Amino acid sequence: MNERSSGxxxxxxxxxxxxxxxxxxxxxxxxxxxxxxxxxxxVFDGSLRGLNIGAPIALRGVxxxxxxxxxxxxxxxxxxVTMAVVGEIDPTTMRLEGEVTESIHDELVSRGLRAQLNTxxxxxxxxxxxxxxxxxTEMNLQEVDSPHPQIPTIPTELEQLRQxxxxxxxxxISESIDRIxxxxxxxxNDPDMQALPTSLRSSVxxxxxxxxxxxxxxxxxxxxxxxxxxxxRETVAALNEQIPQIGVRINSSLASLEEALVSxxxxxxxxxxxxxxxxxxxxxxxxxxQEISLAARALRSLARSLEEHPEALLRxxxxxxx
Numbered sequence: 001m002n003e004r005s006s007g008x009x010x011x012x013x014x015x016x017x018x019x020x021x022x023x024x025x026x027x028x029x030x031x032x033x034x035x036x037x038x039x040x041x042x043v044f045d046g047s048l049r050g051l052n053i054g055a056p057i058a059l060r061g062v063x064x065x066x067x068x069x070x071x072x073x074x075x076x077x078x079x080x081v082t083m084a085v086v087g088e089i090d091p092t093t094m095r096l097e098g099e100v101t102e103s104i105h106d107e108l109v110s111r112g113l114r115a116q117l118n119t120x121x122x123x124x125x126x127x128x129x130x131x132x133x134x135x136x137t138e139m140n141l142q143e144v145d146s147p148h149p150q151i152p153t154i155p156t157e158l159e160q161l162r163q164x165x166x167x168x169x170x171x172x173i174s175e176s177i178d179r180i181x182x183x184x185x186x187x188x189n190d191p192d193m194q195a196l197p198t199s200l201r202s203s204v205x206x207x208x209x210x211x212x213x214x215x216x217x218x219x220x221x222x223x224x225x226x227x228x229x230x231x232x233r234e235t236v237a238a239l240n241e242q243i244p245q246i247g248v249r250i251n252s253s254l255a256s257l258e259e260a261l262v263s264x265x266x267x268x269x270x271x272x273x274x275x276x277x278x279x280x281x282x283x284x285x286x287x288x289x290q291e292i293s294l295a296a297r298a299l300r301s302l303a304r305s306l307e308e309h310p311e312a313l314l315r316x317x318x319x320x321x322x
Contacts, residue, residue, distance in 0.1 A: 037065070038089040040105075042115040042129065042151050043142040046159045048083050050127040051117065057087045059131040065089040067129060073144070084144050087129060105149045112137065115153045 048070060057065035069086035112135035120126040131151070139152045187193055 036091065038091065038105075039068070039148045040087055040089060040151050041144060041146045041148045042085045042087065042153050043144055044083050044085060044115075044117060044153050046117070046155060048085070048117075048127070050119070050125045051085070051129075052126070055120075055126065055128045057089065057129040057131065059094070061130075062093070064093045064131070082142065082144060084146065085129065086146075086148065109139065109152060111135065113151060115151045117156050 051067065051070065053067055053070060055067045056063045057067065065088050067085055067087045071084040071086065073082040073084060074080075075082065112133040113131065114134045114137055116130045116132070117127050118130040120128050134154060137152075137154055140154075141150055141152055144150065
């Protein structure tokens with residue numbers, strides 16, 4: 001009996017030591033004596049299944065506190081259920097820079113500080129509270145009877161997906177699908193639509209016939225085209241041979257033309273010299289013109305005399321004057 005009593009005492013001592021050590025560890029982890037912790041409250045709309053008291057509260061993945069209480073508030077007057085989560089934030093887990101005022105909580109909330117439930121492990125399904133900044137999100141503060149400052153919450157990604165799915169009007173989608181199916185059925189049963197394959201086959205046959213005609217035309221025209229191309233090549237070759245000779249002839253003609261121009265210039269110069277007012281040929285021509293004028297006047301006088309006295313040709317000029 002004495003040995004059995006001694007074993008029981010030793011076992012009780014070990015169990016007591018373990019209990020005391022665990023309590024001490026929890027006490028130290030909770031901040032120890034005199035730790036100034038901030039208590040906050042967060043109101044969630046979704047399910048809190050998997051969130052237990054003692055669950056960590058993390059700021060961008062760094063644990064800064066823990067959940068201390070979960071209150072399920074039933075509003076019998078309005079038939080609403082509010083789930084308030086109370087947590088403690090340990091300021092010793094972070095380094096504060098700058099002046100910290102009493103309005104630091106309001107400033108952080110106005111800058112987008114929000115609380116969100118996240119999964120610790122997919123195997124256990126346990127949840128924790130994730131704090132992070134989400135600028136642009138609605139600051140949804142719930143009316144809850146609590147002396148502690150409130151941090152707005154946002155739904156989890158799964159809840160956001162569920163809300164998006166719930167907002168879809170499946171009835172309207174079903175009606176749209178029915179309308180589309182009805183339209184397709186009417187389109188497929190339309191006589192014109194049923195005749196479309198025949199028309200397409202006819203069009204394809206026409207295209208094939210046209211393609212064959214074009215092919216035959218090209219094949220028939222190929223020898224003529226080849227002949228034209230060969231003739232063109234021969235013509236180009238002949239021109240290439242004759243162009244140098246033509247160039248020589250042109251150069252010879254240009255030289256003869258240049259000599260003719262020189263001769264013409266000399267002739268013009270001599271003409272200009274001959275037709276000058278004081279030149280001898282010009283004076284001789286003037287005298288000749290005067291003599292011709294005198295002879296013309298004498299001929300006109302003779303003609304008048306013959307008209308008046310045609311017998312003068314027989315009698316002579318003297319008989320006429322008598």
